Amino acid sequence: xxxxxxxxxxxxxxxxxxxxxxxxxxxxxxxxxxxxxxxxxxxxxxxxxxxxxxxxxxxxxxxxxxxxxxxxxxxxxxxxxxxxxxxxxxxxxxxxxxxxxxxxxxxxxxxxxxxxxxxxxxxxxxxxxxxxxxxxxxxxxxxxxxxxxxxxxxxxxxxxxxxxxxxxxxxxxxxxxxxxxxxxxxxxxxxxxxxxxxxxxxxxxxxxxxxxxxxxxxxxxxxxxxxxxxxxxxxxxxxxxx
Ligand code: OAD
Numbered sequence: 001x002x003x004x005x006x007x008x009x010x011x012x013x014x015x016x017x018x019x020x021x022x023x024x025x026x027x028x029x030x031x032x033x034x035x036x037x038x039x040x041x042x043x044x045x046x047x048x049x050x051x052x053x054x055x056x057x058x059x060x061x062x063x064x065x066x067x068x069x070x071x072x073x074x075x076x077x078x079x080x081x082x083x084x085x086x087x088x089x090x091x092x093x094x095x096x097x098x099x100x101x102x103x104x105x106x107x108x109x110x111x112x113x114x115x116x117x118x119x120x121x122x123x124x125x126x127x128x129x130x131x132x133x134x135x136x137x138x139x140x141x142x143x144x145x146x147x148x149x150x151x152x153x154x155x156x157x158x159x160x161x162x163x164x165x166x167x168x169x170x171x172x173x174x175x176x177x178x179x180x181x182x183x184x185x186x187x188x189x190x191x192x193x194x195x196x197x198x199x200x201x202x203x204x205x206x207x208x209x210x211x212x213x214x215x216x217x218x219x220x221x222x223x224x225x226x227x228x229x230x231x232x233x234x235x236x237x238x239x240x241x242x
Contacts, residue, residue, distance in 0.1 A: 015183035017097040025189020029081040029234035065146035073141040075106040083233035084112035090241040099178035126159035179203040
């Protein structure tokens, strides 16, 4: 075993509380494009402000819904990969000391069996009523005709946190508390550009815990990490968490 993996395993082995933050990179091996990876990322083909913002939705809800319906279809067809599975198995071993906060909206962590899970940016498989705020699951992609309608009759929007919107404060508070209490924070497959999610691991550092990063590339968080494991999540996590 290489020295970095050994060091990271030692940190996790003595940690009673572990908080995990994941980003798009954890789903790369499931065939879901990341946001900022130049050639294949979503944002290389679309301008985010044209699709993922309240203003874009107000201007052209049909186009925005068509884009989200396509992504919903894609993630439903995708399968969780060994990185998602390794995190779910680790959670079963650690129990209450574990929390997974994901920025991903693809639902793959839940499908892999993660339960102590916070979906910070929402979920492609859910919609929220524009009038009464009720949240409900979408029908299967083959039966889904956007836009969905709420029981109250109003149109529903994607249950996603868009550019210029705030995260649910209750969800963010639970995540921040878990990261502050964690002996180790494991940060996987995120460019650590988008706040407040990107700042969660700093809560662990501030409280005296250690940060482990898993990412093929250097990020803004790398200089703060005790250990950086440079590789694909689907290869690194099964070895790290076995
Ligand atoms: P990004 O696309 O910004 O970053 C993906 C990260 O994954 C990069 O740092 C890559 O180096 C890394 N990566 C690529 N392949 C990987 C692999 N196989 N294993 C591990 N890491 C890999 O995605 P996020 O950081 O998740 O927000 O983006 C954060 C937020 O920005 C998203 O949740 C989204 C977007 O705006 C909303 O939709 C609200």
